[in-house]
Amino acid sequence: MCEKLRDKNGPLLKKEIKRFVSNGRVCNLQEEVFALSGKMFCSLSFVPALALDHEGRIIAANEQFNNFFSIQNELTVGSYLKDVLYDSQIRNNQGEFLCPVLESLFTGACCNMENRVVLGKNVAVFTSLILDCSGRPLGILASYYELQLNDTGASGLLRLAACMREKVGNRDTYTLSHSELVGRYAFAIASRLGLKKLEQDMVFLTGLLHDVGKILIPERIISKKGPLTRGEYVIVLKHPLYSRDILAEHKHFHDILPAVTHHHERYDGNGYPDGLRGENIPLYSRILAVVDAFEAMTADRPYRKANCIALACTELKDNAGTHFDPEIVEVFIELVSEQFSCYGRPCFPSESKIY
Ligand SMILES: [Fe+2]
Structure with missing residues (x-):
């Protein structure tokens, strides 16, 4: 059933739904599948997250959402978001939508990292409209980031980043969804490590932009289903440098160039492009290496099915100190365990269909 769900804003959320919904138990009840997925999406998200049904009723909001927007009373499932948070209004006197999530739901235009004011806060918003197999909206999922990128350049930077992502997305939807999850996981690690808010951003x-250089790699290589030839592999290895070169053209991205360039370095010095070792690798790159690998392992690829989360975590632990910075692996596994615990599931169910 959930294979048939479609996501208008790229495959990211469909993948999350696939990852967290057990096939079979809820088949033939599409709305219930979506309701369950929405709850899972919120409870497993590291950032403020919200799920609404197709009429704008609350399916779920996570604790981060309540804390972030200082919501005192827990949002009642089944009530209309506009009634609870917007005084029953959808638009202001100028006819503008008050809430980007309801706007996306009613217009069908999803937010791709758009800079909006939500309940008095400046946030970057992502929304994904989830449709059933006949194209009817089942509901919408949203996540929020309060980015404090320095000064006046912030909204321009967000627009630029969204535009870059769109370029990648038009070419390669896998890279787009991959990068979005990598960004989200990396953000969670940065905050757990106690980095400053600007650094977290x-x-x-x-995370969002590290693979943007893949747009310069020929389509036939990027979407090849079988193993790559040596020559093709050499071309793929160049993508961190391509990413650096593309981003270097925009002065706002200069601070992240070292991290982007070195996101495939290994802790033991056997990575690329420069074979940097240990703490000589920029911290952001060491964070990316962990979450990049985790996301890749837990995602479906053209040539293999996703691994379960437990297996991916074991793999990270086994490679801590060689491929990955062991401290970052530890922090990330702690975060993943907590997300599972808060949903009331065993941390790493051994025979689960969760993938
Ligand atoms: Fe990469």
């Missing part, structure tokens, strides 16, 4: 941006 830069880590997030690095």
Whole structure:
């Protein structure tokens, strides 16, 4: 059933739904599948997240959402978001939508890292409209980031980043969804490590944009289903440098260039492009290496199915100190465990269909 769900804003959320919904148990009830997915999406998200049904009723909002927007009373499932948070209004006197999520739901235009004011806060908003197999909206999922990128350049930077992402997305939807999750995980690690808010934002941006250089790699190589030839592999290895070169053209991205360039370095010095070792690798790159690998392992690829989260975590632990910075692996596994615990599931269910 969930294979048939379609996501108008790229495959990211469909993948999350696939990852967290057990096939079979809720088949033939599409709305219930979506309701369950929405709850999972919120409870497993590291950032403020919200799920609404197709009429704008609340399916779920996570704790981060309540804290972030200082919502005192827990949002009642089934109530209309506009009634609870917007005084029953959808638009202001100028006819503008008050809430980007309801706007996306009613117009069908999703937010791709748009800079908006939500409940008095400046945030970057992502929304994804989830449709059933006949194209009817089942509901919408949203996540929020309060980015404090320095000064007046912030909204321009967000627009630029969204535009870059769109370029990648038009070519390669896998890279787009991959980068979005990598950004989200990297952001969570940065905040757990106690980095300053601005640094957390830069880590997030690095995650979103680290693979932008893949747009310069020929289509036949990027979407090849079988193994790559040596020559093709050599071309793929150049993508961190391509990413650096593309981003270097925009002065706002200069701070993240080292992290982007070195996101495939290994802790033991056997990575590329420069074979940097240990703490000589920029911190943001060490964070990216962990979440990049985790996301790749837990995603479907053209040539293999996704691994379960437990297996991916074991793989990270086994490679801590060689491929990955062991401290970052530890922090990330702690975060993943917490997200699972808060949903009331065993941390790493051994025979689960969660993938
Ligand atoms: Fe990469």
